[in-house]
Structures are given as C-alpha cells and as structure tokens.
Amino acid sequence: MTGSVNWQQALSRYVAAAPSQPPKQHAQETAAEIGTGQQPRADSAHRSHTSIPRFYTKRTPKESPLSQKLERATYARFVQSRRSSLPSNDELDYLWETLLEATAEGGSDEERRIDFVEFQQIQQLVPKKFQSFFAPSIFLQLLQGAEAETIAIVQFFNYVLRKVSLLQARIELGVYDLDCDTYLNEEDIQAYVADLMPALNLETLSSSFHKFYLCTASRKFSFFLDPMRRGKIKIQTILLSPILTELFELREPELPKDFERTNWFSSYSSLRVYGQFLNLDTDRNGMLSREELSNYNGGSLTSVFLDRVFQECQTYGGEMDYRGFLDFVLAMENVQTPESMAYFFRALDINGEGYLDGPTVMFFFKAVVDKMTAMGHESIGIRDVKNEIFDMANPKVDSRISLDDLVRSGVGGTIIKVLSDVEGFWAYESRESFEPQK
Template sequence: MGLNIVFLLLLLHFLEELTNLCMLLLRALKPHCRGKLCVCTRPCACAFVGWVRGIPLFLSCIFVPFLFFLSLFFFSLVRIRKHFAMLTFPGFVPLGEKQSVQAACEARRRYLAAHLVPLYANTNPTELWNNIVKYREHSGTDSNDCVETYEELRISYKGYKSMVYNLVFHMTIEEDKAAPASERESRKRLYFSHPFLSPATFLSFPRAEDGTISAVPMYAFAAKRLLLYRLRIKLELTARVVPMVLQDPVSKVAGQLRCPPSASSPLSNGLTQDDIENFLVELVPNLRLVRDIPPWMQPYYLCHASRKFMFMCDTRRTGAIAIDTMMKSDVFSELLRMYESDAQDAITTFPEGCTVDVAASHLVADTGVDDTVAALVISYEGEGNHPDDMYTVKALEEETVLRVRRSQLYWNPGSTEFLTQDVLSMDNWFSLPLMGRIYEHYTSLDLDGDGVLSIDELARYCDSSFTSLVVERVFECHVPHSGKHHVMDYKTYLDFVIATEHAATLPAMKYIWSILDLEGTKSYVTVDTLRGFCKEVASELIANGLMTDISAQSILSEVIDMINPKWHEWVEFDDIVRSGHQATVLPILLSYRNFYAYDCREQTAAEANDEYA
C-alpha cells in the first residue's frame, strides 16, 4: 500500500507541473490577444484559452482515479504473483528442469526396487511386536518373556528407543555408542525424522507416573502405518502413468492418459486398472479366503476388485487415478479389512463335510492347468490352517479319495454354509463369496452365452425389477457402442452393480443422475421427467400385483417431499445431495421393488420387532 501512495504523489506532482506549464501559456497569449487580434479571431483565441485552462481539471477528474486504480491492480498482481511463487503447484515444473526431475523419479523407483527386501524387513509388524515384548518395562515379579494380559505391556522411552534401533538399524544402543561419530549422527537424524517411530510418536501417547506408555495402542498405531508404508511402496513400483507435470505436450495430444495431479505427491505415477490388478495380485496371499481362489476365477476377481477403485476414485473418467486418491478412499479401507499382515493368518480351515475344489490333474493327467473338480472334505491333520496340513477329500464325480495339502485346496461356492460370517464377509466388496455371487448372476443373465449382455438380458437383473425406461437409459448413457451390436461387457456390468448398490456415494449419484437426465441438461431434471420415471414404477407395481391403488403422482409427491428442491419446477443435482435422502430417492426411481420395500418399511420394522420380542 505504501508503494501505491508514493506512485500517487509522483502523479500529482506531474499534474502540478503540467498546470504550471498551462498557466505560463495563458500569460503568453493574453498580451498578444489585447493588441493584435481582430474582432473575428478573438472569440477563437478566448475559447482556446478556456480549453487550455480546463486541461488540468479534466486530467484531475478522469485520469487520476483511473491511474490510481491501475496502480492498485498492478501492485496487487505483483503481490499475488509473489505469493503464487511461494506455493507448490502439482501441475507445473519449469521446462528446463523436467528431464532432471524425471531422472530423479526414476532413480527413486530403482532404489525402491533394489532395496525392497530390507525395506520390508524394517517394516514387518511381527518384528515390531517381538521387539516391543523384548524391550518392554519389566515389573518386579516379571522375570520371563510372557505377560498375563496385554494391558500389562508397558514400555519406557529407553526401551522404546532400543526397540526402534533394533528394528530399523539392527543394533543395540551400546553398539551405536561404539560406532563412529558420523554414523551415530546419521542414525540420530533418521531416528528423529522417522515418519512413525520417532520420539514424537512416543510422546503422543499418555504417560504414567513412571514415564511409561501402554505398548498395545502404540503397536496398533505403528503397525498400521508400517502396513500403509509397505503398500505405498508396492503402488509406487506398480504405477505406470506418467504424472501430468512430467508429460510431454506432444504425448498429451497423442492421447496419453492424464492422471489428475496429487497435491501431496505430484511426481508419483498414476494407476490404471491394469496397474491396480497387478497390485492386487501381490495381495492375494494375504486376503482371507481370496487366497484360495480357483485359478480360472482369478482374472474375474481382479476385474471385480479393481473396478470399484476405478468407479469410485476416477471421478473424471480419465482412465487413471493418483496413488494418494486410492489410498485415502473408503474402498482402500474396505480392502484392508480383508487383509492380514501375516499370510498364515489368512488361511482358513475347511471343516469336515465342506465342499472344496481340487486341481483336476489329481484325477486326470491330460487336463488344463486351471481346471478344478469339486470334492468333499473327509478329515484333516493338525488344525487345518497350515499350508502343509494334509486333507483327505473325496472327489464328488468319480468318488476317488485323495490326500492333498491345504495349499492345494480351492474355494467352492458350496463351502459358504460351513464357514462363519466373519470369514465370508458378505458385506465387503472384496469378499470372494460376494464376487462369486455377482459373477454367477452375470452368467445367469447371459442367456445366449456370448459373454455379454443385451438390453433384454439386463432387463432380467434383480428379478426384472428395474423399469424398461431405466434399462434403456443405462445402455444409452453408460454402455459404449461397439459396431452394430450394443452390448454390455463384464466391466460395464460391474459399474452398474456398484452404482445401484452404493447409491449414496457421489460417483453413483452422478451415474444415476445421467440416467434421469432425459433432456441432457446436466444441471437439472424437470418434474415432468421425474413423473415419467414414477409412472413406469407405478405401472410395474400394478402389473405385478404388489399395489393396486398406486399412482405416479403419489410416488412423485414422496420423491419431491424427500428432495425438497429449491425450485418447484425442477430438481438440481445439489438438491439431491443436500437432501441427505439420496440412498432412498434414487433407487426408488429405478426399481419398483425398491419403492415397494420403502413403502412397506414400517410394516417390515414392526415384524422384525415382533420376532425379536
């Protein structure tokens, strides 16, 4: 602001000098006018004198405010540019530095790939727990390495530091003191800057009077971050899409995938669906029950699992997502609920009488590598949850008794009724039984067996409960045309399932919104359009005998009351988001069974209460 005032003072000084110059000109003209100008030319001279006299006033009234605001704009622009230069923009790297930055990124990936084994060794949750037990605070009566309860596990700062040095540097504090000073300083800097095992981690937990902290919460905190650190390394090595900040403009024009930039790690590569599938392949041994997937089913499971990441995280539909976006999503948390840090804990015991699959090569030599046959578990040795435990099974078709290792058994849909709900996890998208049910439904819809679905075949989805208008709009908006045939493949089918099963999420709301937007406005849907969808639902309810006195207007009234739009003639997308009833409103516009379940919700709740009583 001070610079603006200085500039204004200089401008006023300039105008003052200009005024003085004009006054000198007036004085020079006055004697000349008195004696030598004729009558006819005197008015012209006087007019000229008046015009010259008005110049300073004109400049003061017009140009001074204009130049003042221009100066304000100029200095504000300079100040804003200075602030912008202080920020880190994920989408800008100077052209001359692109090659050096890209070389540094490649060097980082090569380093991670070369040091993968020691990095994993230093981030093993099992080793972390063993070191906590080793360096815990011993009580007066605690002379051995066992404790009665987890609450008794406490650790002092001295024990915490010894635990970290042994886990990260593989040495004791005494060995570190005997090392050269340069090495000690290097380890000290790493210890104090460690992302989740620094002294700050110890100080973040409540301490007792003796200065110790509870070891179990600290272990849970560190183990989770160790796991995320290991998964982040895997994703960094798997991602292939070059970030926008390092892409060549020529390659952008050529159609290269443009991954949205990440604010926290703009130089990390992006992930395609194939990259996510490659990442999931490495996690399969640690996923409960998924580790027992039959070989022929694995490609379908990988497509099933990766598709939800792409649907939920790739909101711009660029074909790639940032690593940060994936790891911060609810879908990633859902995946971690199926993950076991120790692969041994992911092995499930198949009880006696359970149906499993075994490789067909145990019965017939000349079969395919991925072929399996169903078998019945007769007995097993040990606890049945170790890869080398022997199982005795009987093939169902040829009634041949076989002895196979636990690692040679595969999951079969018939085993569902023998396993607990915790193992099945049917409410988790990454559950193998849930994936099997969705894939089985897809194959049952495919009447001609060509591997894709037509409009008539998709109309049978969910017992033909979706209205014909909705099915047609799904193909119109979300199924790409492939030549003369307009068919839905498995990936597109999974998008449809995810959208209809998770209608409360923002990507699903956008998916369904495009179905409702018959006019193609992309900003609002008229009430008359909604009446058309309600009319379809009412017709199906009457045709199937579920309701006889229902009308489109009554359904529309329910919908409008729940949405409560800002304008009575149309509904905007923000109205649905603001209503908080998107999980109810959107499904009842698609399926008549959804509206029937909504209309009978009170009766269903009353029956459930009677059963509970």
C-alpha cells in the same frame, strides 16, 4: 496379548481399526516420506511463482530402453531399502513385549499406561527402526485431553501397527507405479492384486477364473476412486480408501460365511457377480443387451430407467460388456454412496441440466406405477409420491433436486430406488417410518 503374535494378520486387522491419528494424516505423511515423481517446487525468489498458477509443464523426453531399465533398477533398489527399514514381525513382537515389561504392574493390557519419561526410556530399549515412532510430537498426539499425562500402551502400539501397515502398502503399491508419477491405472492395480492373490483366502478360485477375478477386483477401485474416469488413481487415494482394507481382510485364513457374502473381493462375491452376468447373457456372446439386462434382480427395474442407463453408460454395439456390468452392479449394491448416486443421476437427469424437476420425477415414477399395475397391483398417486420425494430430498432450490441434494439428504439411495425399481418402492412403502441412510 502376550507371547508371539502373527503380525501379518494383526496388521491387516489394525488397518481397519480407528487410528489415534486421522487416517488421512497417516497417509499424507507416508506419501511425503516415500512419494516420488513430484513436480519441483517453484523458486521462491520469484514472486510470480506464488501468485500465478502453472499452466504448462514441460513434457519429459522419451527415454531410451536402457535408460528406462536403469531407472527401474534404481527404483527397485530404493524400494528394497525402504522395505528393510521397516520393522519385521519379530521386531514388532519385541516392541510389544518391551511395552508389557515396562508396565508389568499396570493391570490388563488395555489399562497399562506410560508417561513421557517412561516413553523415552522404552525408546532406548528397542531397535533403531522404531526411533521415529518415539518422537515427542507423537506422544502429544496420543494424549487424550488437555489434562492427560499418560498414554495407553495399546493405543501407542496400534499407532505403530497402522503406520507400518501404511508404509508397507505404500512401498508395495509403488512397485507397480512404472512411470513413477504416484498414480496407478487399472492394469497396474490388476498386477498388484495378481501378485497379492497367493496370500489371500481365495483357494476355491480356479486358475481359469483369475482374469475375471482381477477385473472384478480392480473395477471396485476404479468405480469408487476414479469417479471422473481419468483412467488413473493416486496412490495416496488408494491408501486412504477402505477398499484396500477390505482387500487386505482376505489375508485372514478363516473367513466367516457372512463376511464372504459382504466382502466384494471374496471368492463367493466374485463368483456370484460373474454368475449373474452369465445367467443374463442368454445369447452367450459375452455382452449384455438392453433386453438381457432387464432380467436383473428378477426384472424389477423399469424399462424407462434401463433405457437411460444404456444411453449414459459406455456400450459396444449397443451392448454392455463385463466391466460395464460390474459398474452397474457396484452402483446397484452401493446405491447409498455418492459415487453410485452420481452414476444413476446421469441416467435420471434426462434433460442434462444437472437437476431433477417435478415432471422428470413423475416421468420416472409413472414407469414404476405402470409396471406395478401390469403385475396386478393397485395404482399409486404419482403426484403424491413426487411431493414426498421432494420433501425427502429437501433441495436448496425449490422444485430442483441436484446430485448434491441427494447426497446431502441422506436418503438419495432410497429416492433413486423409488424412481427406478418396483421392489425398491415396495421396500420403502412397507416401512412404517423412514430413517436416513448412514
């Protein structure tokens, strides 16, 4: 790891690496350093402020266009100053070379270590932009074990890379926070991704497809990071999410084929999903009817389940638009995640009581059995499978499976597939032994 390094690529790789400090703590520090739009703290002199929550916040008066322009110009200068305060690629390169020179006799890069005295000596050799990274508290955080007295230079450098990457991302996301409330809506995220696209490995996408790509990309952020559908996502939440890391991975100039197939933001994935939508949209009206969606995944989903999906999801004239289809695909392809389980649990909870009882489980699985027998397969004991599902879910309350039970069980995604998808049941039934999902 000697010589000049492409830090733009290195930063994106290190964002995904396990940090020495918990990622949440990194992002919280970053938000604290750059965050804007926070409510002022209550006056500590008034005891009521510490005991009575604030129920009303005075609405900010609508500003004049000139005032808004002045505010944006001021914020733009602030962002530029923050950008200039971060280490450049050359400066990161210089930091690494300095670490190597200070440990010239320490063996391989991974084996080289420094104690606190050497840590302070290196601080005097690097640009002032790095001074905050040489705080004694950071050295203590990176010590591994109570008896440790040294830290690995690779470990420290990874810490710097990750922190710089988080700061860069926080600054860039903040540019799209037009009202400075530390939240981004879906349009803001699309604008951010649009400006990022030239730096991503997306050369195979035609310009006519860009608007569909932006919708596809932003929808993953909304689906997983805004489960309550508030219409906005806190910037700190975006920073903490692996979804942003997944997007940044497209900065790599060469993408392996298997990578393209698993990364939601790749050209291959976005074209695949859009192609699915076009193939299902047989009447070419830009929407999917209940009948058209029944052909998804080769027609393996039951009619009962699809009916409930259309009853619970937002439709327009009884049909699903592309954004709704993206939510459906994200839920189907990530069924093991809590967000996807919540999406499908609303469809399975036919009584709206917050749990699935025995009759509900048998109702949905009977539709799976009916579809299997119609295809010429032998019937399955519905009650036996119902009992097996309850054993798998192990609900806290007997005979009632809640969403929390599904998530906690580690097999919630499989249970959902068994109750909705013929192929999902076959995949489960064909396994000799079942292992909880990770």
